[in-house]
Amino acid sequence: MSVTVTERDAPLVISFPHVGTEIPSEIPVARILDDTDWDLTTLYDFAAEFGATTLVPGYSRLVVDLNRPPDDRPLYAGATTGLVPTECFDGRPLYTNKPHASEIARRRDTYWRPYHDALRAQLDRLVEKHGRVLLWEAHSIDNRIPRLFDGVLPDLNIGTNEGKSCLPALRDAVAAVAAASGYSHVVDGRFKGGFITRHYGQPQNGVNAIQLELAKQTHLGDGTTRVDETRAAKLRPVLRAMIEAALAVR
Numbered sequence: 001m002s003v004t005v006t007e008r009d010a011p012l013v014i015s016f017p018h019v020g021t022e023i024p025s026e027i028p029v030a031r032i033l034d035d036t037d038w039d040l041t042t043l044y045d046f047a048a049e050f051g052a053t054t055l056v057p058g059y060s061r062l063v064v065d066l067n068r069p070p071d072d073r074p075l076y077a078g079a080t081t082g083l084v085p086t087e088c089f090d091g092r093p094l095y096t097n098k099p100h101a102s103e104i105a106r107r108r109d110t111y112w113r114p115y116h117d118a119l120r121a122q123l124d125r126l127v128e129k130h131g132r133v134l135l136w137e138a139h140s141i142d143n144r145i146p147r148l149f150d151g152v153l154p155d156l157n158i159g160t161n162e163g164k165s166c167l168p169a170l171r172d173a174v175a176a177v178a179a180a181s182g183y184s185h186v187v188d189g190r191f192k193g194g195f196i197t198r199h200y201g202q203p204q205n206g207v208n209a210i211q212l213e214l215a216k217q218t219h220l221g222d223g224t225t226r227v228d229e230t231r232a233a234k235l236r237p238v239l240r241a242m243i244e245a246a247l248a249v250r
């Protein structure tokens with residue numbers, strides 16, 4: 001399944017582009033799913049209560065990375081992974097023979113495009129209805145990946161494409177909640193927002209986009225791929241407050 005869209009009517013879309021784990025059997029990629037944003041929809045279990053429209057892909061980022069541009073231009077200087085990753089974050093190879101350009105184009109049309117068509121349609125629907133919409137890009141990552149960044153990542157990494165993907169007051173409101181939360185945080189640090197945040201975040205057209213890259217250590221059990229309910233119970237009020245603060249900005 002390329003994407004499961006749950007339509008609701010609040011001016012809020014939560015996109016989970018890296019939670020998928022399916023890999024079509026004909027794709028000869030190593031089944032190393034370590035870079036999945038594990039169990040993130042469980043963490044955001046309040047989405048329905050908020051009236052949020054959600055987009056949940058079925059396929060793994062190993063099939064195609066939904067948060068990379070269709071032309072695969074690099075988003076970050078230095079080490080990163082592309083539209084069709086050929087290595088894990090830690091550098092392990094995923095292929096014996098890397099996919100050719102024609103295969104990359106096929107995956108873009110087959111697996112990337114449906115997610116983006118759905119996201120565009122939902123944003124348009126909600127801007128039509130409300131005049132504006134908050135696009136919350138939900139992500140998670142290990143807080144130590146030496147190949148991608150030095151040291152230990154903060155708990156809450158807020159990305160707004162250097163302030164261009166949302167109104168300044170909205171960025172400030174979310175950052176203020178993070179600063180008061182007791183978690184470490186940074187705004188537009190190592191993770192400034194991927195393709196989705198940068199492409200769809202156009203406050204002048206009614207779409208305010210924010211990426212929240214959470215350290216996995218804030219909510220997963222140590223060495224597991226499942227939410228630890230004690231950690232999640234502490235983090236969820238902060239997530240709710242950040243989203244509420246963003247929605248309150250007019």
Ligand SMILES: [Zn+2]
Binds near residue numbers: 018138139140
């Ligand atoms: Zn992610």
